[in-house]
Amino acid sequence: MNDKNNKNSIIRLFNVSKRFGGKLALKNITLDIQQGEFIFISGPSGAGKSTLLKILYLADNIFEGQVLIDGMNLSRISSSKLPVLRRRFGIVFQDFKLIPTRTVYENIALVLEAAGKKTSFIKKKSCRY
Ligand SMILES: Nc1ncnc2c1ncn2[C@@H]1O[C@H](COP(=O)(O)OP(=O)(O)O)[C@@H](O)[C@H]1O
Numbered sequence: 001m002n003d004k005n006n007k008n009s010i011i012r013l014f015n016v017s018k019r020f021g022g023k024l025a026l027k028n029i030t031l032d033i034q035q036g037e038f039i040f041i042s043g044p045s046g047a048g049k050s051t052l053l054k055i056l057y058l059a060d061n062i063f064e065g066q067v068l069i070d071g072m073n074l075s076r077i078s079s080s081k082l083p084v085l086r087r088r089f090g091i092v093f094q095d096f097k098l099i100p101t102r103t104v105y106e107n108i109a110l111v112l113e114a115a116g117k118k119t120s121f122i123k124k125k126s127c128r129y
């Protein structure tokens with residue numbers, strides 16, 4: 001990826017490595033993801049896909065190298081700012097992670113509420129008129 005494209009990068013990784021004990025799960029990952037880009041991460045079981053995603057959606061901040069999300073260096077942002085950044089991520093987990101005691105609407109609304117959206121916006125987005 002050249003410098004011209006880098007200015008549109010929303011996620012940037014430089015030489016990211018991740019170890020679990022002595023085991024290297026990610027080795028020197030350098031990656032640029034552009035704003036609006038649609039990408040797939042593929043690989044066999046144990047290749048490190050989930051590990052990489054956890055770093056990208058800020059569930060794991062212990063790694064080597066540098067990660068920039070929208071220009072913010074994850075190694076430098078304060079832990080109090082992390083939840084604010086996390087609210088900007090939408091994640092669809094394989095095992096749903098829905099709250100069983102809430103309705104479908106309430107599950108959707110909860111995420112948007114946490115992101116600080118207005119009730120009118122939440123209703124419109126979740127098709128509840
Ligand atoms: N919490 C963990 N503790 C120890 N090893 C882990 C942990 N999570 C993942 N690993 C190891 O890191 C490697 C990559 O795992 P993972 O990212 O889950 O792969 P994938 O999602 O591609 O199947 C595997 O060798 C796995 O055993």
Ligand SMILES: [Mg+2]
Pocket residue numbers: 049050051
């Ligand atoms: Mg996985």
